[in-house]
Amino acid sequence: MTALLETRGVWQRFGGLIANSDVSISVGRGEIVGLIGPNGAGKSTLFNLIAGVLPPTQGSIWFDGEDVTRMPAAERCQRGVGRTFQVVKSFETMTVIDNVIVGALVRNTVMREARRKAHEVLEFTGLAARADVLASDLVPAEKRRLEVARALATEPKLLLLDEVLTGLTPTEAQTGVALVRKVRDAGITVLMVEHVMEIVMPLVDRAIVLDLGKVLVEGKPADVVRDPKVISAYLGDRHAVGA
Amino acid sequence: MDKNFAARRRRDLIIAAVLAGLAALAPLFVKDVYVQNILILTLMYAALSQSWNILSGYCGQISLGHALYFGIGAYTTELLFTKFGVLPWFGMLGGGVIAAVIAMGLGYPFFRLRGHYFVIATIVIAEIGLLLFQNWEWAGAAMGITIPIRGDSWLKFQFLRTKLPYFYFALALCCLAWFVTWWLEDSKWGFWWRAVKDNPEAAESLGVVVFNSKMGAAAVSAFLVAIGGAFYAQFLAYIDPESVMGFQFSLLMALPAVLGGIGTLWGPVLGAAILIPMTELTRSYIGGSGRGVDLIVYGALIVAISLALPRGLVSLFSRAKPKGATR
Numbered sequence: 001m002t003a004l005l006e007t008r009g010v011w012q013r014f015g016g017l018i019a020n021s022d023v024s025i026s027v028g029r030g031e032i033v034g035l036i037g038p039n040g041a042g043k044s045t046l047f048n049l050i051a052g053v054l055p056p057t058q059g060s061i062w063f064d065g066e067d068v069t070r071m072p073a074a075e076r077c078q079r080g081v082g083r084t085f086q087v088v089k090s091f092e093t094m095t096v097i098d099n100v101i102v103g104a105l106v107r108n109t110v111m112r113e114a115r116r117k118a119h120e121v122l123e124f125t126g127l128a129a130r131a132d133v134l135a136s137d138l139v140p141a142e143k144r145r146l147e148v149a150r151a152l153a154t155e156p157k158l159l160l161l162d163e164v165l166t167g168l169t170p171t172e173a174q175t176g177v178a179l180v181r182k183v184r185d186a187g188i189t190v191l192m193v194e195h196v197m198e199i200v201m202p203l204v205d206r207a208i209v210l211d212l213g214k215v216l217v218e219g220k221p222a223d224v225v226r227d228p229k230v231i232s233a234y235l236g237d238r239h240a241v242g243a
Numbered sequence: 244m245d246k247n248f249a250a251r252r253r254r255d256l257i258i259a260a261v262l263a264g265l266a267a268l269a270p271l272f273v274k275d276v277y278v279q280n281i282l283i284l285t286l287m288y289a290a291l292s293q294s295w296n297i298l299s300g301y302c303g304q305i306s307l308g309h310a311l312y313f314g315i316g317a318y319t320t321e322l323l324f325t326k327f328g329v330l331p332w333f334g335m336l337g338g339g340v341i342a343a344v345i346a347m348g349l350g351y352p353f354f355r356l357r358g359h360y361f362v363i364a365t366i367v368i369a370e371i372g373l374l375l376f377q378n379w380e381w382a383g384a385a386m387g388i389t390i391p392i393r394g395d396s397w398l399k400f401q402f403l404r405t406k407l408p409y410f411y412f413a414l415a416l417c418c419l420a421w422f423v424t425w426w427l428e429d430s431k432w433g434f435w436w437r438a439v440k441d442n443p444e445a446a447e448s449l450g451v452v453v454f455n456s457k458m459g460a461a462a463v464s465a466f467l468v469a470i471g472g473a474f475y476a477q478f479l480a481y482i483d484p485e486s487v488m489g490f491q492f493s494l495l496m497a498l499p500a501v502l503g504g505i506g507t508l509w510g511p512v513l514g515a516a517i518l519i520p521m522t523e524l525t526r527s528y529i530g531g532s533g534r535g536v537d538l539i540v541y542g543a544l545i546v547a548i549s550l551a552l553p554r555g556l557v558s559l560f561s562r563a564k565p566k567g568a569t570r
Contacts, residue, residue: 091442
């Protein structure tokens with residue numbers, strides 16, 4: 001079976017800066033894959049290339065057996081790519097339910113169905129009680145959850161999560177982890193960029209470590225955290241010697 | 244929850260029907276031509292502002308150049324009528340279509356601009372339109388066009404002896420613009436527009452084609468405003484560039500919506516109901532005494548309302564929970 005998502009030799013240059021160099025990764029159906037790496041490793045760039053915010057300088061991106069390299073974000077969403085934003089981008093003047101309806105309209109043209117779908121998603125994500133509140137009145141953890149809800153309403157095959165667990169209290173993060181598992185159990189493939197290793201590692205099936213724009217290591221989380229290359233990338237060479 | 248929503252939509256519709264019914268009865272009590280005139284202008288600006296609100300309020304693309312579409316409606320109607328004998332009703336529709344096409348043609352380059360740059364572009368384009376018409380000999384240039392009066396006729400939509408037909412047309416236009424807004428509010432377009440206004444990048448990630456939705460809003464908005472322009476031309480029976488395409492129209496379309504509540508269903512109507520009579524009354528009662536006093540009073544009132552109610556007059560009636568109530 002082919003992978004759901006594949007990047008083939010992707011490069012992204014911003015002027016003289018090389019954010020991604022020759023990145024080839026693949027995400028299989030039903031997986032939870034973590035994309036990790038120290039600051040400036042090129043995670044967010046790769047993430048935006050996959051979501052369709054900008055096309056890569058070189059290389060190609062394949063989704064569900066189709067070349068989507070130059071496809072705009074809105075169209076990728078219609079094909080089944082859902083995403084959240086690291087800096088939350090709620091529709092602030094709209095209520096929570098209306099935020100989610102925007103997403104639901106991708107697959108439901110009749111308003112009543114879109115509304116029903118949106119309510120379903122709010123139930124699923126635990127935001128049902130907040131449906132009629134303005135998005136601007138949500139607390140940060142709820143806003144993160146709304147990002148996920150909105151993306152889920154588009155009924156994606158692949159959900160891209162950009163640091164949804166970062167900056168939350170431990171309890172909030174645990175609820176977040178439970179939600180991600182629930183999403184996967186609903187048959188949706190998850191690719192998540194994350195900073196907090198101790199939260200991410202038990203959650204993901206596979207981890208891809210980026211460093212300096214390249215894929216450094218890729219494998220099972222338990223192996224990845226012990227890999228000397230990863231330790232030196234995060235902590236410096238001195239710490240890697242003992243490993 | 245859904246029931247509440249449906250009930251709210253129905254209630255809006257009922258309130259609108261009742262208000263329209265009451266307005267329709269107004270001429271029974273108002274015999275004074277001066278007051279009738281104010282009512283007609285109020286209804287017209289309510290309709291215009293409601294139309295402006297579709298692009299600028301819902302979709303968030305602030306235009307200060309809608310006078311262009313107003314003028315295009317007026318000129319299309321009168322040029323077709325005086326040069327080719329086409330009845331104003333057809334001219335009106337033609338003007339609407341031309342305005343919509345021009346709005347999309349202008350949107351093509353300008354919807355790539357954001358925020359203030361877009362606003363400036365709309366002002367400049369409308370000024371260019373004004374200059375073109377001031378120098379276009381065939382269209383009467385700065386002298387304008389006088390509409391030949393052939394007696395009261397619904398067919399030619401002109402009336403000398405009574406203002407009532409204009410009143411009813413303005414009321415109908417106002418109802419139309421309101422109803423279109425009401426209908427669009429709970430449609431895919433309505434949701435797309437609000438999403439585009441709040442956050443285009445997030446909207447794009449949720450499958451919203453941002454550019455197309457701006458184009459759609461511009462077309463609907465320009466079409467309705469041009470109908471208003473055609474009406475105004477028939478109402479005045481005389482047009483020149485300044486009197487149908489001047490910058491003041493762009494402002495008078497934006498102000499009621501801003502004052503009443505931008506991007507809301509009732510804002511434009513409410514704003515126009517207060518602003519337009521106020522404009523007329525300050526002008527006639529204190530306008531003569533010292534030059535500009537009316538404008539000072541007028542401006543001060545606008546500033547006072549916007550300071551006290553930054554979300555517009557509708558927030559007085561707001562059923563949406565006030566900000567912070569949930570904390």
